[in-house]
Amino acid sequence: MARDNVDLLQGTLDVLILKTLAAGAMHGWGIAQRIQQISQDVLRVNQGSLYPALHRLEGEGWIAAEWGASENNRKAKYYRLTRSGQRQLEAETESWRRLAAAVGRILQTA
């Protein structure tokens, strides 16, 4: 199963988290599941780096956390995108697009 997985590039986890949360508040496990689903199991989130990343983004003020009840009625920590997180997401999306386009062009011509 690990065969088709792609390790996340350094720094890409942050933008994926921000994008995921743009759809609405979510807890850690949910975020990991969501990224995996949408990428059709190509991207597999390493949990060892998920929580440090969440706490770091929280520290930067891009996401905020609050406790609420989860689907199975347990206490869960829900993260949501803040306004400055929204701006950060836009900025990172833009720079990601530019990078991807540039890499794509190089791969086509080479």
Place this chain on the structure above:
Amino acid sequence: MKSTLARAVRALRALLQRRRQERELDDEVRHHLELETDANVRRGMSPDEARRAALVSFGGIDQTKEDTRETWAGRFLEVLGQDVRYGLRGLRRSPGFTAAVVLTLGLGIGANTAVFSLINGVLLKPLPYARGEQLVVVRQPDAHSSTADLGFSPLEVRDYRDMSRAFDGFVEYHSMDFTLIGGGDPRRVRAGVVSANFFDVLEVSPLLGRTFRASDEDHGADAVLVLSHGYWRSLGGDPAIVGRRFEMNDRVHTVVGVLPPIPQYPNENDVYMPSTACPFRARVVDNRRARMTTAFARMAPGVTLAQAQADVGAVSARLRASYPDAFAPGTDAHVVLSPLKDDLVQKARPTFLMLLATVALVLLIACANVANLTLARLLERARELAIRSALGAGRARLLRQLLTESTIVALAGGALGLLLAWSARGLLSAFAARLTSRASEVEIDGAVLLFTLGISVLTGILAGTLPGLPGRRKIADTLLADNGRTTSNRRRHRMRTGLVAWQLALSFILLIGAALTLRSFDNLRRVDAGFRPDHVLTARLNLNFSTYLTAEHRVDADKVNAFLRTVEDSVRQRAGVVAIGAAWTFPLNNAFQNDGTFTIEGRGETAGPPPKATFIGASGAYFDALRVPLLRGRTFEERDQPGGPGAVIVNQRLARRHWGEADPLGRRISSDGGKTWRTIVGVVGDVRQEGLESEPGGTVYLPFREFPGYAPTVFVRTQDDPARAAEDLRAATRRADPQTAVSGVRTLEDIRGEALSSPRLTSALLGLFAMLALVITAAGLGGLIAYSVSQRTQEIGIRMALGADRRRITAMVLREGMTSVFTGLALGGAGALALSRLVSGLLFGVGPNDPLCFAGSAVVLVLAALAGCFLPARRATAVSPMVALRSEA
């Protein structure tokens, strides 16, 4: 980017909420695992299997938590706190290591703090006057007779003040000894005689009363005094002293103010008086050639030294044109400005900088030792570090831990050093006082504290990072796998050897420096100053000169002679007095300057500079009392008095310089351009009048009875302890004239000792620092060898089992130590050769590359190194082969 303040606030708040944060992290992770387990169950696993799979997919829970904590705000402080706590615990566990390191660093930092307090007080601090950088000393050197400063006459100072434009103030200063009468014994006071606006130019405000104002210089103004802070204190520190009256120079002087406790420039005075009140100045005030004062000026704001220099240069040219007779023919005088601060510290600077370089090297050596000790301890702690690494401490965290520990010990060392420097502060300012009048500004102030803190932290960082440098990439891995035999370990050992070699090199340099200063001190100590200092008491008899004036306001030589004869006869009555002589000054007195030019009868004007000599009045018995050898002719006799034959005595140097081997007796010289001639009646040995290190120049002795002056210095040679003659001298003086102040009572041995005290202290300090460095280095070398021996226990055991005897093992261990020593000698020798030229100015009678000093230092270093290696070598031979072979380490 958030502001630093906001970050700090967030960090603090986060720290306070840390417990809740921890609990929430636990909940969050647990929740994640539950959801994952549920999902696995839904995929069809059994509950147990589902849970295990969830745990596996999550990975190292503790590692993840630790990584997450690292992102928390305020984490840095928290980790620091943990590291400090952990470090303290570790240090408590090895008190020997801690004590050794704190002591080593304490000595190193203490020495640096002490020397920095000197440098800060004397060289770095601005002058304690407002805008002190604008103050300049004005000098008038004469290139023709190579005189450093002719001085200024009062008229010249007035002209410079009126004609220059670059200055806010231009003032005159001279210092005189007067006798203060009123209450108890007459006291000699050193009076600074200054322009009325002197203190305004320096911008000094009085502590009590006022300083001078322009009206104090008016004709017929009341005589006023301003007391120095020190003199006021010595009078009892009466807060109501303003208005008190003293009699001085036959006039009543009223105290109008007291100065604050500032250092006084250019020298320390007891009292100050306005220039017009000085009776000596009043006599020559119209004479442009009577250059008795020193000039100071304050440059106007925005004026540079070069501009001010150009300004006085122009004034000087105009004055030369207006008053062609103001200078002796042939004089080539010009005016030169120099910043007051440079002037005051000129003598201290090279010595202080050499001390600074020395203590910096000592600290570097101490640092290397601490790094070595830390490295050794690191290897001992390999297992502990490996466990911490396994528990999730990252490489950076481990290095940070090391750094924290070394900073803790360095700070403790800094505190110890501060204590050492603080307890030595009295000694330090006494030392500085011999080199500069800024000595009283030497103190442990904020700047010094900051410096100490700074070098402590720096030392900690240096000592803490050095051990981590090699194998930094794999510190955790190697320590984990370490059984004492890894490559990185060998690299560490090589690094330790290198550190020790550098320590040895630096110690060698310091030893050479100390040896050079010790030798030059020894040379200075053995200098033959041209007189016999033993068994001679000297004192200055300060006459109340106003009662010794002729009708023409000149010195009444007959009256002074009568006084002096009474004193001499009375002292001679005392048993054990061999001779009593008098002169204008005592030998080795660098403050006495009375250089002048003269002409020799029958020799026309030559192209070169005119003959120069120091003129000193001395009585015939002076040469007996000081045991200055009479080489030709006679010394002065009673007939050499006013109206006498006009005799002079010259010293051997002057006789040789101008007459070679010919006999100078009967030749005549003139010091006033040929108006009057004096006959040479004797030639005496050379006396070092200016100081031990200055070669005696030409000296012309004038008959004291003809030119007695108001403050004769007397010399009493006794058979017994000369100090015991002091009371007789005082009593005799009191009987002859109760208004005479007796000052400077001490023996010639004291004067000679005083002249040696500054070089003695300098060489003692350098010697002390070099010894300190040597001990530290020897201990470091010993530690290294001991470690190496402990690592080679097995090898040594095998060698011994195969028949190597103790001597061979000892030699093997010593050889290892000596390899470092010879590397150190080569490096240090090269370094010393490169550096020694820098100190040549501080040396006396020894070259900077003196082979004896180099060789001697090398021997001392080798002996110290052998001593350091001896103990571990002994331990090596004590290894029992059986034990060694069984030891698996």
